[in-house]
Amino acid sequence: MTERIGVGMIGAGFNAQFHIRSWVSVRDADINGIFDRNTEKAQEAASLARVLNVGKPKIFNSVTEMVADPNIDAIWICSPNFTRIEVMEEIVNAVELGKGKLKGVACEKPLGRNVAEAKKMVELVKRAGLLDGYLENQLFEPTVQRGKEIIWKRGAFSAGRPYLARAAEEHGGPHSPWFWEGTLQGGGVMNDMMCHSVEVARFLLTDPAKPRTSLTPVKVTAHAENLKWQRPHYADILKNYSSGKLDYFNRPAEDYARAVVEYVDDAGEKLIVETSTSWCYVGAGLRLSMELLGPEYSMQINTLDTDLKVFFSRDVSGKAGEDLVEKQNAEIGLMPVVGNEENTYGYDVENRHMVRSFIEGKRPLENFEDGLNVTELLMTGYMSAEQEKTIAFPPPNLETFVPKVAKGEWNPRRK
Ligand SMILES: NC(=O)c1ccc[n+]([C@@H]2O[C@H](COP(=O)([O-])OP(=O)(O)OC[C@H]3O[C@@H](n4cnc5c(N)ncnc54)[C@H](O)[C@@H]3O)[C@@H](O)[C@H]2O)c1
Numbered sequence: 001m002t003e004r005i006g007v008g009m010i011g012a013g014f015n016a017q018f019h020i021r022s023w024v025s026v027r028d029a030d031i032n033g034i035f036d037r038n039t040e041k042a043q044e045a046a047s048l049a050r051v052l053n054v055g056k057p058k059i060f061n062s063v064t065e066m067v068a069d070p071n072i073d074a075i076w077i078c079s080p081n082f083t084r085i086e087v088m089e090e091i092v093n094a095v096e097l098g099k100g101k102l103k104g105v106a107c108e109k110p111l112g113r114n115v116a117e118a119k120k121m122v123e124l125v126k127r128a129g130l131l132d133g134y135l136e137n138q139l140f141e142p143t144v145q146r147g148k149e150i151i152w153k154r155g156a157f158s159a160g161r162p163y164l165a166r167a168a169e170e171h172g173g174p175h176s177p178w179f180w181e182g183t184l185q186g187g188g189v190m191n192d193m194m195c196h197s198v199e200v201a202r203f204l205l206t207d208p209a210k211p212r213t214s215l216t217p218v219k220v221t222a223h224a225e226n227l228k229w230q231r232p233h234y235a236d237i238l239k240n241y242s243s244g245k246l247d248y249f250n251r252p253a254e255d256y257a258r259a260v261v262e263y264v265d266d267a268g269e270k271l272i273v274e275t276s277t278s279w280c281y282v283g284a285g286l287r288l289s290m291e292l293l294g295p296e297y298s299m300q301i302n303t304l305d306t307d308l309k310v311f312f313s314r315d316v317s318g319k320a321g322e323d324l325v326e327k328q329n330a331e332i333g334l335m336p337v338v339g340n341e342e343n344t345y346g347y348d349v350e351n352r353h354m355v356r357s358f359i360e361g362k363r364p365l366e367n368f369e370d371g372l373n374v375t376e377l378l379m380t381g382y383m384s385a386e387q388e389k390t391i392a393f394p395p396p397n398l399e400t401f402v403p404k405v406a407k408g409e410w411n412p413r414r415k
Pocket of ligand 1 (some may be wrong): 010011012013014015016035036037039041057078079081083087109110128135136137176
């Protein structure tokens with residue numbers, strides 16, 4: 001008989017609900033538990049799971065209570081970035097007290113707000129003897145997986161390995177106020193979204209037959225800017241939206257960032273990753289784009305090049321929504337529709353991989369070590385942007401470095 005596992009979610013917001021919706025395509029696991037500090041959110045997510053028939057989750061009052069429950073075998077950490085360490089410490093304490101029968105923990109991006117936090121996550125998971133998965137959904141996008149397979153099998157096999165990968169993630173800005181606050185989130189758009197882009201580009205460039213250590217990062221050159229949200233009109237919008245808490249006149253976070261990461265492979269070949277991210281892109285909605293280029297070939301992905309499009313004339317009116325695409329910006333005109341966002345963005349394939357790995361007692365292919373590597377690259381990116389120069393990797397003091405934006409001290413208009 002195939003073993004089934006019970007999964008508990010910590011945090012029941014936007015991201016957890018994406019995971020729950022993806023679960024209709026995940027076998028061998030049920031969503032058996034939810035813990036959120038906000039009980040209404042927990043109830044909303046639990047009822048979504050019941051409606052979709054992906055579990056009948058119990059709502060727990062604490063992380064410890066959830067770990068101790070015999071119906072919980074694995075935990076998905078989907079609470080905000082500033083709760084990572086406290087949540088992981090509580091899981092590990094409960095395991096060390098002999099509670100429950102946990103096999104593994106999967107954690108959303110970013111693994112930590114800085115290298116010290118990400119290292120702490122790795123240490124804690126090892127100490128508890130748990131399997132660990134790093135939830136970087138973009139690696140599991142069917143187009144990324146299929147594109148990588150084809151390019152390496154045909155193009156690289158015949159003409160030589162790819163040398164350049166580009167990845168970008170752009171939308172009009174995050175959905176919860178805490179994302180905008182550098183001290184809570186760990187940075188601005190570079191920390192929030194470039195974590196995806198650096199990792200998916202690195203993944204595309206890595207020979208499928210070799211480990212990630214076959215590529216060595218050698219230099220990072222990054223730029224961070226605030227292009228839109230520090231303008232008075234937009235800073236006021238953020239202030240009102242956060243009941244006065246966000247102060248983008250004095251304490252902004254970057255809403256635009258780009259980085260070039262230079263790698264060498266195990267044969268000494270130079271490889272380049274180019275990433276670009278923004279919270280100031282106003283198009284139909286979230287746009288993820290990736291490219292992989294080699295000597296005689298290329299591939300490209302753009303999630304807004306959808307096969308389904310709808311058109312609404314100016315006489316069609318209705319409420320603003322996100323029913324066509326994540327971070328949707330308009331309701332009329334010619335609009336792209338992503339048919340199955342959980343699949344397009346990689347959530348269902350990611351969750352199948354994590355579940356199967358935990359059932360088989362294997363470490364997931366994307367795990368906390370990868371999350372730590374991503375954080376190391378991003379922090380080097382912040383160093384580069386702050387010092388306005390290329391930084392050799394790994395730089396000294398990487399472990400203790402905290403970006404100015406994460407200390408509430410970054411303000412490009414005050415330079
Ligand atoms: N993979 C992706 O593309 C992706 C997309 C969105 C968010 N995320 C990540 O997922 C995490 C959650 O983001 P979100 O968009 O769901 O945020 P959100 O603000 O929509 O939801 C967060 C939820 O966590 C709850 N919460 C706060 N503190 C908690 C605690 N200590 N314990 C339990 N619950 C707590 C809040 O009440 C809220 O319901 C973040 O780390 C974010 O970076 C990843």
